[in-house]
Amino acid sequence: GQQLNQSPQSMFIQEGEDVSMNCTSSSIFNTWLWYKQDPGEGPVLLIALYKAGELTSNGRLTAQFGITRKDSFLNISASIPSDVGIYFCAGLIDYKLSFGAGTTVTVRA
Amino acid sequence: GAGVSQSPRYKVAKRGQDVALRCDPISGHVSLFWYQQALGQGPEFLTYFQNEAQLDKSGLPSDRFFAERPEGSVSTLKIQRTQQEDSAVYLCASSLGGGRTQYFGPGTRLLVL
Numbered sequence: 001g002q003q004l005n006q007s008p009q010s011m012f013i014q015e016g017e018d019v020s021m022n023c024t025s026s027s028i029f030n031t032w033l034w035y036k037q038d039p040g041e042g043p044v045l046l047i048a049l050y051k052a053g054e055l056t057s058n059g060r061l062t063a064q065f066g067i068t069r070k071d072s073f074l075n076i077s078a079s080i081p082s083d084v085g086i087y088f089c090a091g092l093i094d095y096k097l098s099f100g101a102g103t104t105v106t107v108r109a
Numbered sequence: 110g111a112g113v114s115q116s117p118r119y120k121v122a123k124r125g126q127d128v129a130l131r132c133d134p135i136s137g138h139v140s141l142f143w144y145q146q147a148l149g150q151g152p153e154f155l156t157y158f159q160n161e162a163q164l165d166k167s168g169l170p171s172d173r174f175f176a177e178r179p180e181g182s183v184s185t186l187k188i189q190r191t192q193q194e195d196s197a198v199y200l201c202a203s204s205l206g207g208g209r210t211q212y213f214g215p216g217t218r219l220l221v222l
Contacts, residue, residue, distance in 0.1 A: 004151075006151075030208075031208075035213075040215070041215050041216070042113070042200050042202075042213030042214050042215050042216050043152065043200070043213045044213070045210060045211075045212070048210065088151050088152075090151070092208065094207060094208060095140065095142075095157055095165070095204075095207035095208055096154050096157070096165070097142075097144075097152070097154060097211060098154070099151030099152050099153070100151050101149070101150055101151050102149075102150070102151055
């Protein structure tokens with residue numbers, strides 16, 4: 001089973017809003033990653049975090065690797081319609097990825 | 110090709126039928142992974158290859174599941190005597206090395222009736 005708890009499960013957001021989602025784990029990970037999955041497609045990597053405390057941005061996305069190495073959050077600023085999709089956090093140990101159950105984002109135009 | 114490709118994209122099987130799912134990784138990628146994604150869930154690790162060697166198959170749900178990568182490039186995931194609980198999306202990913210960034214294919218959607 002999956003070790004990562006991702007919240008919220010789903011969210012409706014207004015275009016232009018900033019949103020935040022997070023992921024917690026009972027296990028320590030060496031690397032945290034955030035993926036986005038569109039319907040009928042595979043997950044696409046958004047951001048990778050390699051060090052505890054690291055804060056990384058990719059355009060309108062910002063993610064942080066928690067100090068305890070057991071959590072991470074993802075922020076999306078100024079949301080747009082194409083932000084719709086399912087966002088997954090994943091923790092990496094050696095070669096094995098463990099995924100959360102995902103946060104489904106729907107944007108109200 | 111530019112990315113990981115998988116075929117078929119969709120497969121409908123009758124319970125008890127054998128199926129074979131193909132993955133073509135990114136050229137030059139040493140590592141290849143298979144994941145199973147149930148509806149409404151995140152992907153779950155099935156197995157890992159480094160070149161032609163299957164280094165970890167701890168995630169395979171039963172001995173009906175078998176994966177191979179005989180020449181270190183294309184991989185096939187075979188499911189024998191399919192059951193309804195095998196219905197899921199099967200994702201393949203590849204990377205330059207075990208701990209490096211994994212790039213996912215579009216998946217094969219398997220429905221067992």
